[in-house]
Amino acid sequence: MLHKHELIGLEAEIISSTCSTLVGFRGTVVDETKNTIVIEVKDVEKTIPKRGTLFRFHIDGGIDIDGARLLHRPEDRTKRAR
Amino acid sequence: MAKRRRKGLERRIARERILILFQQAEKEALRGNLRRSNRYIHLARRIGMRYNTPFPSALKRRFCRKCGSFLLPSENSRVRLRSSRITITCGECGHVMRMPYLREKSSRR
Numbered sequence: 486m487l488h489k490h491e492l493i494g495l496e497a498e499i500i501s502s503t504c505s506t507l508v509g510f511r512g513t514v515v516d517e518t519k520n521t522i523v524i525e526v527k528d529v530e531k532t533i534p535k536r537g538t539l540f541r542f543h544i545d546g547g548i549d550i551d552g553a554r555l556l557h558r559p560e561d562r563t564k565r566a567r
Numbered sequence: 568m569a570k571r572r573r574k575g576l577e578r579r580i581a582r583e584r585i586l587i588l589f590q591q592a593e594k595e596a597l598r599g600n601l602r603r604s605n606r607y608i609h610l611a612r613r614i615g616m617r618y619n620t621p622f623p624s625a626l627k628r629r630f631c632r633k634c635g636s637f638l639l640p641s642e643n644s645r646v647r648l649r650s651s652r653i654t655i656t657c658g659e660c661g662h663v664m665r666m667p668y669l670r671e672k673s674s675r676r
Contacts, residue, residue, distance in 0.1 A: 489580055490580055490583070490584065491583070491584040491587045491588065493587070493588065493591055493607065493610075494587060494590070494591045515603060516603070516606060517610075559610055559613075559614075560610065560613040560614045560616075560617045561617065563577050563580050563581060563584070563614070563617075563618065564572060564577055564617075564618070
C-alpha cells in the first residue's frame, strides 16, 4: 500500500540500482517527480531515478519497493500505481 | 474487464497525504526552508484537486490562495481581526484573504 502513499518525509535507503554509485545512500525523501525521488543525504540533495532502483523505506520495520512501480506523477500515484 | 477504482480508499489516502505534506511544509518552514514548503503545498493542492478532496478547514488558512506560498504567521504573513473579519495578508505577494467570524460573534451575545 505504501506505493500509493506519500513518500516525502520518509527515511529511504537504496538497496540496489543499475548505477552502482547510488547503492547505500540513506536519507530523508524531500521531493518527488514522475521519474525521480530526491533524497537528502547529509545536507546534500541526491536526485535518484526511480527506474532501475530498489528502495527500502524505513517505516513499519522497512518496506522494499521497486522504483519501477512508482513511475507516476506524485499526485497520480494513488490511483495509477499497481 | 477494467479494475474498479476504489474512490473511497483513494480519498482517504489523499486526505492522509495532504496532512503529511502540511506537516512537512511546517517543519521545513521552521527550518527556514520556505522553497521546500511551497513545493509541498503545491503537491498537496494537486492531490486535493485530483481526488476531489477538500482541505481540512484549519489548513485552508495556512497557504496563500493566490501565489500558493506556505504562510507562517509573523514570518511571512499577517493575521488581523478587522470589522468582523479575519484578514490574512500574504507577505510574499500581498494578497489579502478575508474570512468572517460571525458565528463566534453572535454566540457571544
